[in-house]
Amino acid sequence: MSVEQTNVTPRGGMTVSDEVAIQITGMNKWYGQFHVLRDIDLTVYQGERIVVCGPSGSGKSTLIRCINALEEHQAGSITVDNTLLSSDLKNIDKIRSEVGMCFQHFNLFPHLTILENCTLAPIWVRKIPKKEAIETAMHYLEKVKIPDQANKYPGQLSGGQQQRVAIARSLCMKPRIMLFDEPTSALDPEMIKEVLDTMIQLAEEGMTMICVTHEMGFARQVANRVIFMADGQIVEQNEPEGFFNNPQSERTQQFLSQILGH
Amino acid sequence: MSDQNIFYVRTEEAPRLPAPPSQQGITGWLWNNIFASMADYSTPSKAISSILMIGMTLFTAYSLVWMTWTMLDFAIFSATFSDPAGGKRETCLANGGACWPFIQAKWYQFMYGFYPKEEIWRVQLSMVMLAIGTLWMVLPMMPARGKVAAIMLFVYPIVVFVLLNGGPVEHGTDDIGRIVAGVWFPLIAAGVCFAAWWLTRDGKMGDVAMALSPAMLMATVVLGAFAVLPLITLGIDLTLGTEIVETNKWGGLTITLVVAIFGIVISLPVGVLLALGRQSNAPIIKYSSVLFIEVVRGIPLISVLFFASAMLPYFLEPGVDFNKLLRAMIGVAMFASAYMAEVIRGGLQAMPKGQYEGGMSLGLSFWQQMRLIILPQALTTVIPGIVNTFIGMFKDTTLVLIISIFDLLGILSATLKDPEWSTPTTAYTGYLVISIIYFIFCFGMSRYSVYMEKKLDRSHR
Numbered sequence: 010m011s012v013e014q015t016n017v018t019p020r021g022g023m024t025v026s027d028e029v030a031i032q033i034t035g036m037n038k039w040y041g042q043f044h045v046l047r048d049i050d051l052t053v054y055q056g057e058r059i060v061v062c063g064p065s066g067s068g069k070s071t072l073i074r075c076i077n078a079l080e081e082h083q084a085g086s087i088t089v090d091n092t093l094l095s096s097d098l099k100n101i102d103k104i105r106s107e108v109g110m111c112f113q114h115f116n117l118f119p120h121l122t123i124l125e126n127c128t129l130a131p132i133w134v135r136k137i138p139k140k141e142a143i144e145t146a147m148h149y150l151e152k153v154k155i156p157d158q159a160n161k162y163p164g165q166l167s168g169g170q171q172q173r174v175a176i177a178r179s180l181c182m183k184p185r186i187m188l189f190d191e192p193t194s195a196l197d198p199e200m201i202k203e204v205l206d207t208m209i210q211l212a213e214e215g216m217t218m219i220c221v222t223h224e225m226g227f228a229r230q231v232a233n234r235v236i237f238m239a240d241g242q243i244v245e246q247n248e249p250e251g252f253f254n255n256p257q258s259e260r261t262q263q264f265l266s267q268i269l270g271h
Numbered sequence: 272m273s274d275q276n277i278f279y280v281r282t283e284e285a286p287r288l289p290a291p292p293s294q295q296g297i298t299g300w301l302w303n304n305i306f307a308s309m310a311d312y313s314t315p316s317k318a319i320s321s322i323l324m325i326g327m328t329l330f331t332a333y334s335l336v337w338m339t340w341t342m343l344d345f346a347i348f349s350a351t352f353s354d355p356a357g358g359k360r361e362t363c364l365a366n367g368g369a370c371w372p373f374i375q376a377k378w379y380q381f382m383y384g385f386y387p388k389e390e391i392w393r394v395q396l397s398m399v400m401l402a403i404g405t406l407w408m409v410l411p412m413m414p415a416r417g418k419v420a421a422i423m424l425f426v427y428p429i430v431v432f433v434l435l436n437g438g439p440v441e442h443g444t445d446d447i448g449r450i451v452a453g454v455w456f457p458l459i460a461a462g463v464c465f466a467a468w469w470l471t472r473d474g475k476m477g478d479v480a481m482a483l484s485p486a487m488l489m490a491t492v493v494l495g496a497f498a499v500l501p502l503i504t505l506g507i508d509l510t511l512g513t514e515i516v517e518t519n520k521w522g523g524l525t526i527t528l529v530v531a532i533f534g535i536v537i538s539l540p541v542g543v544l545l546a547l548g549r550q551s552n553a554p555i556i557k558y559s560s561v562l563f564i565e566v567v568r569g570i571p572l573i574s575v576l577f578f579a580s581a582m583l584p585y586f587l588e589p590g591v592d593f594n595k596l597l598r599a600m601i602g603v604a605m606f607a608s609a610y611m612a613e614v615i616r617g618g619l620q621a622m623p624k625g626q627y628e629g630g631m632s633l634g635l636s637f638w639q640q641m642r643l644i645i646l647p648q649a650l651t652t653v654i655p656g657i658v659n660t661f662i663g664m665f666k667d668t669t670l671v672l673i674i675s676i677f678d679l680l681g682i683l684s685a686t687l688k689d690p691e692w693s694t695p696t697t698a699y700t701g702y703l704v705i706s707i708i709y710f711i712f713c714f715g716m717s718r719y720s721v722y723m724e725k726k727l728d729r730s731h732r
């Protein structure tokens with residue numbers, strides 16, 4: 010991988026390379042007869058921070074879940090890190106281990122300690138020796154500022170701490186891309202900040218991120234691109250500045266007035 | 272409200288008083304738990320309920336005392352404890368209570384059936400190994416419990432079979448034929464499993480392997496053991512020179528444990544596979560699992576046992592002859608597996624989708640997700656159901672007596688026919704003892720399950 014980077018849209022010291030991380034072309038998905046994702050074209054460059062927003066049911070979750078094959082698409086192609094996502098399980102495994110994902114409800118494993126949650130996949134998927142996996146896990150737990158909780162169980166932690174563990178758990182797999190599906194929407198207001206801070210830190214380190222969120226402050230601060238989806242289509246995408254201050258499509262304007270207006 | 276002063280500041284601590292008598296000590300407890308519900312006569316309906324409460328309490332207390340007394344009288348005060356003169360039934364008839372010398376005289380048979388006395392060390396050794404192994408697995412402070420569990424699951428059954436049976440399985444001219452017949456199936460099964468695995472490496476057909484595996488696993492274990500045992504026992508026979516004790520001489524608690532433990536060991540993994548199969552998206556696997564579960568659950572165990580003992584030989588080639596005990600064991604294990612599958616399916620359904628997705632998003636394969644994430648949690652949630660099935664099966668093993676295998680209960684019925692001990696109380700004594708033995712095992716399992724539930728519960732830690 011070439012490290013020298015042509016800055017496409019530098020923001021706040023964060024850089025974006027011209028190396029493609031995710032390439033989605035002509036992607037379509039149906040649930041039975043229901044056409045959820047329609048003709049999605051999206052190119053994500055290495056180091057980009059993309060925020061996806063849109064009304065409920067517009068297909069945001071479905072889109073990012075297609076990227077790590079939690080959902081399968083029926084037409085078009087998705088290429089992640091130069092690996093074409095097909096129904097071949099080999100590639101699915103490869104892509105899933107390169108792409109980290111955080112969910113709205115954390116999806117930690119409640120029967121394992123925080124540390125075990127973080128070492129499970131490195132040990133079983135990456136085949137890393139246990140000792141080394143523990144070291145890596147402690148490193149990332151320190152990074153999300155909860156190393157002292159390592160031997161507790163998820164049920165003993167607050168929502169914000171659990172979400173940070175979930176982020177650390179993904180990071181332990183050393184992913185090249187992180188997907189977030191409304192990581193803060195199940196949290197109490199006072200915990201949202203600690204999770205967003207973690208994500209901002211991650212962005213500053215140059216992680217490629219796609220984040221479904223309604224935290225517009227976060228979008229303004231770290232995103233270099235905001236994507237607006239409605240009815241299974243990408244309706245508008247732009248830099249945050251342009252997106253928030255000068256939305257072009259009527260639906261975007263309507264959506265923004267609803268979430269920012271009240 | 273208007274002209275009231277609502278301002279208030281506490282200036283001195285309220286005193287900490289001792290709890291009222293109703294909250295303390297024996298009298299408090301008695302009052303709260305017994306007398307409080309009988310003391311309210313303020314309205315007619317409350318008075319009626321209080322009077323009813325008094326009536327029920329008195330009745331229950333009386334019944335308890337009466338039953339305890341009757342039991343003590345039977346088992347101790349009017350009982351016959353020893354028979355030094357060897358009068359047998361006469362000695363017991365004199366007292367009219369429990370006839371304990373009968374138990375003493377028949378204890379050997381209760382434990383070992385008709386197993387020859389001079390070979391009994393083999394059964395005893397097996398039981399000691401079982402006790403040590405079980406305790407080792409069950410006690411949390413023992414080291415290497417996983418390894419011991421694996422030995423108990425995979426090695427111990429073979430060792431016990433060889434020990435109890437001695438020499439080659441049913442020495443005979445067709446030994447070679449049996450070995451050959453027993454070997455080809457496991458080989459084919461292994462081949463099919465391998466082919467299934469090979470075809471499913473890409474995950475497309477993961478379900479096919481899953482559907483095949485329950486049946487294959489069971490058949491392979493049984494037939495594989497059947498083929499391998501003559502070889503192993505032949506080896507032991509040559510070195511130890513132990514005498515063969517045909518399975519029809521086994522009996523009593525030995526048989527009960529052999530059948531029950533076989534059922535427990537087989538039913539859990541097969542139940543898991545059937546439960547997973549039933550949830551599968553692939554129709555063939557799904558419906559073959561459903562078919563197996565529903566058919567086995569839909570017929571009485573007794574008819575399965577009859578089928579296994581009377582009908583099975585018609586379906587097999589002559590020369591391939593299953594041991595009757597083995598057939599009964601397979602019947603019981605099939606039954607337990609079907610019930611177990613449904614219990615486990617309940618646990619699988621209780622798992623939130625997010626747990627699968629969490630595993631998938633980390634790149635864990637299907638079987639890793641199952642083994643590391645889903646099953647540990649699903650099985651923990653259904654421990655009560657699993658143990659319930661174990662207990663049910665432990666007691667259902669008594670049904671093997673109808674195909675004249677003499678388990679604990681069967682041996683009792685047999686010994687009760689002995690005219691030398693025939694008194695009106697012999698049967699009561701015998702059934703009391705047998706009940707106590709069953710109770711000890713079942714209650715032990717039940718307590719252990721409660722302990723495990725508490726230990727594994729992470730929900731409110």
Ligand SMILES: Nc1ncnc2c1ncn2[C@@H]1O[C@H](COP(=O)(O)OP(=O)(O)OP(=O)(O)O)[C@@H](O)[C@H]1O
Pocket residue numbers: 040043045063064065066067068069070071072
């Ligand atoms: N498993 C499914 N089967 C059928 N329809 C589904 C399924 N999952 C989602 N859908 C439908 O697909 C559409 C898009 O769902 P999706 O979860 O992607 O929306 P979203 O944009 O993430 O919404 P939200 O903001 O509420 O999370 C919705 O109309 C939803 O009802």
Ligand SMILES: [Mg+2]
Pocket residue numbers: 069070071190191
């Ligand atoms: Mg969503």
